[in-house]
Amino acid sequence: MENRIKTLFNQKSQELLSVYFTAGYPNLEDTVPIILELEKNGVDLIEIGMPFSDPLADGPTIQQSSTIALRNGMTMPKLFEQLKHIRKYTQIPLVLMGYLNPVMQYGVERFCQEASEIGIDGIILPDLPLSDYVRDYKSLFEQHNLNKIFLISPQTTEQRIREIDSHTNGFIYMVSSASVTGSTNGNAMANTDYFQRVAGMQLQNPGIIGFGIHNRETFTQACNYASGAIIGSAFIKALVQEGSLQHNIQTFIQSIKQEA
């Protein structure tokens, strides 16, 4: 079966909306309901955060959601159990995103195999070095039809972007600005030179912009330079507004997709 991320990009190359949420937050059993509600509201791709105690690249919102998810009892076995039958209900591309240590403790091979069995399409592990991936894990990921998605930042050199591109499949995660997740200080989309530079490189993979994308304005700006954008912290904040999960998701996604 063709990887769903690939299918998605073959069908649609603009204004893709990807949403990140932390598995097990706000409540342990919210993982599957959130996925289904996101799909219903027209989101194109979902990143399921595997909570970690020490998320180095994340700002306060995702840190706090991770802490609560872990307190709720989220673990890797629990997450795989929750997602076991997900493909009966949805064909939306699903990406698991988290840090290397929990995956390493679970066993990278077992992780890839079980993720693949569930029907996961891609993996993002920001602290897995490119060189380790290429040497130790690339063939494993490919064997299980899992796209490995790498990050680039405004400071990444052209040479390294090309190297990352050559080992990536699915898409390239373009970190918008020098920042951890969830920063709304300044404009995430201010660094237009960087976006233009990457757009001009004619990479083999499409790019999606993330970090600091938090409303329709920043989403639309990101879509001017890349195939789409990722929203994480702003969505996590929206989840715990007053009202039902369903209502909060619907309201938030509509605010991104439709002009006010």
Add this chain to the structure above:
Amino acid sequence: MNYKVDENGFYGKFGGAYIPEMLYPNVEELRQNYLKIMQEPDFQEELQALLKDYVGRPTPLYFAKRLSKKYNTNIYLKREDLNHTGAHKINNTVGQVLMAKRLGKKRIIAETGAGQHGVATATVCALMGLECIVYMGEVDIQRQAPNVARMKMLGAMVVPATSGSKTLKDATNEAIRDWINNPEDTYYIIGSVVGPHPYPDMVARFQSVISEEIKAQLKEKTGNENPDYVVACVGGGSNAAGAFYHYLDTPEVKLIAVEAAGLGIDSGESAATSVLGREGIIHGSRTLLMQTEDGQVTEPYSISAGLDYPGVGPLHAHLHQSGRAIFESITDDEALQAVLELTRLEGIIPALESAHALAALGKIGAKPNETIVVNLSGRGDKDLTTYLDRFELHGK
């Protein structure tokens, strides 16, 4: 067996640079330049001058006569507590601030546990006229108040880390996040032999002056540059790395690394990583790590803020696994006992961290003709409130 870092940044299977891409350019810049810069004659000249005239090196190697008598052996104390700012930490910050200047950085960040590294960083930043931001766990800010005051006096901004256990691990997370947010102008002075390569190697090199001096001083005093034992406490492990460095390839010198057992190894309140940890990744390094079955980092505990860390430098993980170093663990109570012992026998008030190394003296079983060097990594001024409380000396 090789105990030095290899070309890929590993000590055996430990080390490496497990960092998000956002940190890659900075860490790579450092990796490509640190050895070259450290070897430049003008760098060495400036470093050596500062170590001598500003830090106050060489620090004495003191034969502790009454302590030796008590343990019926020969104990020398390497007096890192007599360095400017009161601990070995400044050996590294002097080196790294010169590194930062040569890399053209204007803003310095650091993490601190006991506050000694924070003070040592704030000190060199004042000296060089650089902006300084120190991340410190909220819990540590309370238990090491004198060092917080010193940092503020030196012009540094002390930012509380309020996540997790609110101690050294969390302060390190915050410092790394700051570096991600400020990739152009900022240099991160890591205080221990932890973090992504090249930090563990660079910090060990800056601290290696300790064993370089021990060798020369011991030779002068005893005619033999090699003691039977070198004893040092290990949190992240920078003072131990410095005290062991020039003895790593001398197997007849036994290396004793002393970890904090907290309330006891099996109490659930401990920081003895070599016993309680297993291979994992923390702060960009593959090392021994205290963690749950599910790979979540455990919150450690020790009375000593400087040893309250769930990991250990990758060099030490390798020394442990290869058997080159012997790891001991010391409880809060044993460390406090050692504080009082050294204070009353030798008139030296040690830091709580260093007291863990001293407390191991009773466990080594050294013979009367043998020689032990204990790295007395810091002085106890910062711990006086704890000491007065625990020894019930208030109002006496």
